[in-house]
Amino acid sequence: MSIDEQVLPYPIPNDAALRPPAEWAELRGTCPVAHVELPSGDRARLLTRYEDVRQVLADPRFTRQLNAPDAARLSADGGGVFNSEMAMIIPDSGEEHQHWRRLVSKWFTAKRMNAMRPAMARIAEDLIDEMVERGAPGDLKASLGFPLPVYVICDMLGVPAEDRDRFSYWSDTLLNLTRYGKDETEAAQAEFFQYMTDLLAGKRAEPGDDLLSELIAAGGPENGGLDDLQILVTGMALLVAGHETTANMIGKMVSMLLADRSRWEALLADRSLIRTTVEESLRLDANSGFGLPRYLKEGTEVSGVELPKGTTVICSMAAANRDESAFEAAEEFDLTRSPNPHLAFGAGAHSCLGQALARTELQVVLEVLLRKLPTLELAAPEAELERVEGLAVGGLRTVPVRW
Amino acid sequence: MKVTIDEDKCCGAGQCVLIAPEVFDQRDEDGIVVLLDAEPGADRHAAVHEAAAVCPAFAIEVSE
Numbered sequence: 126m127s128i129d130e131q132v133l134p135y136p137i138p139n140d141a142a143l144r145p146p147a148e149w150a151e152l153r154g155t156c157p158v159a160h161v162e163l164p165s166g167d168r169a170r171l172l173t174r175y176e177d178v179r180q181v182l183a184d185p186r187f188t189r190q191l192n193a194p195d196a197a198r199l200s201a202d203g204g205g206v207f208n209s210e211m212a213m214i215i216p217d218s219g220e221e222h223q224h225w226r227r228l229v230s231k232w233f234t235a236k237r238m239n240a241m242r243p244a245m246a247r248i249a250e251d252l253i254d255e256m257v258e259r260g261a262p263g264d265l266k267a268s269l270g271f272p273l274p275v276y277v278i279c280d281m282l283g284v285p286a287e288d289r290d291r292f293s294y295w296s297d298t299l300l301n302l303t304r305y306g307k308d309e310t311e312a313a314q315a316e317f318f319q320y321m322t323d324l325l326a327g328k329r330a331e332p333g334d335d336l337l338s339e340l341i342a343a344g345g346p347e348n349g350g351l352d353d354l355q356i357l358v359t360g361m362a363l364l365v366a367g368h369e370t371t372a373n374m375i376g377k378m379v380s381m382l383l384a385d386r387s388r389w390e391a392l393l394a395d396r397s398l399i400r401t402t403v404e405e406s407l408r409l410d411a412n413s414g415f416g417l418p419r420y421l422k423e424g425t426e427v428s429g430v431e432l433p434k435g436t437t438v439i440c441s442m443a444a445a446n447r448d449e450s451a452f453e454a455a456e457e458f459d460l461t462r463s464p465n466p467h468l469a470f471g472a473g474a475h476s477c478l479g480q481a482l483a484r485t486e487l488q489v490v491l492e493v494l495l496r497k498l499p500t501l502e503l504a505a506p507e508a509e510l511e512r513v514e515g516l517a518v519g520g521l522r523t524v525p526v527r528w
Numbered sequence: 529m530k531v532t533i534d535e536d537k538c539c540g541a542g543q544c545v546l547i548a549p550e551v552f553d554q555r556d557e558d559g560i561v562v563l564l565d566a567e568p569g570a571d572r573h574a575a576v577h578e579a580a581a582v583c584p585a586f587a588i589e590v591s592e
Contacts, residue, residue, distance in 0.1 A: 183586070226539065230559030235542035235549075400546075464581035474539055476584035481542035 128156050135161035135171060135439065136415060142510035142521055143381055145411040149173055149444040158430040161439065164303050167197035169418070169437040170430075173444035175451035175468070177427050181440055183473025187419035189217050196420040197437035200302040214358040218474075226478065228343065228351065229359060232281060232336045233478055238485040241277070245486060248276050249493040261527035262504035269494075270375035270524065274486055278367030282360060283335025284324065291320070296365045302415065303515035321357050336363070363479070371483045373513070373520030375490050378406040380524055381458065382491075384507040391460055393499055396492065402460045403487045408467035409458055412512055413443040414519035417471060442468040498528045529573055530591045531580075533563050537587040544588060548575035552588075561587060 128151050139146040152159050152173040159171040172178050181187045190196065192213060216222040231237075249269065256268035272289075279286040298305050298313035305313075325337065332338040337360050343350035351359065382388045382402070392398055421436040432438065446467045449455045470477035477483070494501060503510075504525040511522045531551065540559030544552035551572055553562040568576055580588040 227558035227560065230540035231555075231557055233542070234540065234554040234556070234559045235545035236554065236556075238542070464578040466582045470541070470584060472584050474537075474585065476539055476541055478540075480584075481546065484546065 128152060128159070132160045132162050132168065133171070135163055135169070139411075139512075141411075141508075142512050143377070143384060143411060143507060145443070145447060149441070149447060153444065153448055157428040158432070158438075163197055163199050163439075165198040165201050167199075167437070169197045169439050170432065171416075171439050171441060172427065173441050173448075174428060175445040175448035178440045178442055178445035178468055179472045181419060181427060181438060182417065182442075182468070182471050182475065185218050185474070186421065186423055186425060187438065188422055189418075189475070190420050190422070191418055191437070193420050193435075195435045197418070199415070199418065214354055215362065222474065224349075225351065225355070225359075226474075228340065229336075229363075229478060232339075233481050235481050238481045242485060242489055244280075245273070245277060245489040246493055248273055249490055250497065253493065253497050257498075257528070262525050263527070265379055265524040265526045266372075266376040266521060267523065269490065270379075271372045273375065273490060274367055274371040274483075277482070277486060278364060281336050281367075282363060283328065283333045283337050284360075284364065288320075291316075292364055292368060295320075296368045299365055300369055300517040301515050302517055317361060318357070321360050325353070325357060325360070366477075366479060367482070369518045369520070370479075371486050373518055374407070374410065374483065374487060376521050376524040377410055377412060377519075378403065378487060378491070379494065379501075379526070380503065380507070380510060380521060381406055381409065383501065383503045383526070385458070386502065388458060388460060389495075389501070392491070392495055396495065398460045399488055399491050399495075401463055401465065403484060403491065404465040404467065405458055405460060405462050406487070407469035408446045408452070408462075408465055410446075410469060410519070411443055412519035412521070413469065415439070415517045416441040416443070440468075442471065501526055501528045529568060529570075529576065531563060531566050531568065531576060532589045532591075533561050534587045534589075535560050537585045539585040539587075541584050543582050543584070544579035547579045547582070548572060551576055552579060 137146045137148050157174045157177055161169050161171045163169055172181060216225050252269045252272055256263040275289045276286050295313050295317040298310045328338045329341055332342060340351060340356045346352050392402060417440045419438050421432055421434060424434045425432055447455045470480040504527045513520045513522055538561045542554060545554055551565045551568050553564055555562055576590060580590045
């Protein structure tokens, strides 16, 4: 049976931690709008071509209203971050979405991120020193990849970093599509909601110099600001988004660079390659997670295939990023690739709000690692690296390193 | 080279500022792109082309 007659299980099973499943190339070539079955048992269509994914992500007809009655449920319990009712509190489209986005965007400008570089570098240096003190081999994910973005986002939001273990658990229940049952997920979300409610009450009483305090100070909708619930959900969303994504990407990026150590050596010889190397790691991240689901409110066509109203599509940015029609020698890791218009952060009006933050964190981590631990290497063969299963955001369980 | 930007499309990703800070900036109040130099010199053309190519919102246009 050819691939275009099959219903593929999704996510497509793949044991290789850093390499793509063989199906991607075949799907892009012959079946760009594939039928897939999600963990819930519901069906959706999977898009893998660069042009299709880029256009669909930027097309407002493909909405994020995954809680529509006929939208595919991603996980068996219908929970998870994409189906969440909470996700609907932040305006999904049009002027209201733009208004929300601009209120929050000011905190994530390139200038602000550049200004945070020295503080980020200090955090990275301290974390690396602690890892070195504990002795080799170390786990780069637990020692550096995970804590750094958490400290940074907690600081921006004005959330105590001591509570990070609780956020990790709450994030995990929101982002994991298979591990937790409905009751567990709902209980975790209720706790998270209560935590943020108390935190915001504290900030109302005693404002700080942070994003959440400023959103409160901007006033309610009548003053061009957000209502209380929107501020709360924005805080939860930023905390979750600032948590797992970059945390996992640090481990994956360093693993990709060390798995073929000539890449690491090229960077040691020329630090000006750091920026383009970060982009190339994002492009070639074969383990980026679920992709982005969209719900179609009116019928249309993608790559010549009719999609009726009510269709749920999954955009695989990771598959699209390896499309030979968009990138020359697409499977090759090219430390100098430029321009690199990859889709790791999505595209269009909803493309990742925190992308300048993520980029800056990845660049700073790489700079500091190259400087402090030039002899860094993987302490296990690439084949032994293991994926985290079931997460909307992909990652490695551990990143064993020595130096 | 002539550069034009579309503020309505801009999503504040900041890529253009990171790549060509002499040509692009972002407004402090909402992160929206500000064009500093609509006709940048030849030494900046490569960076401007790169910024336009990677803009996630397709908000930068370049004409020769």
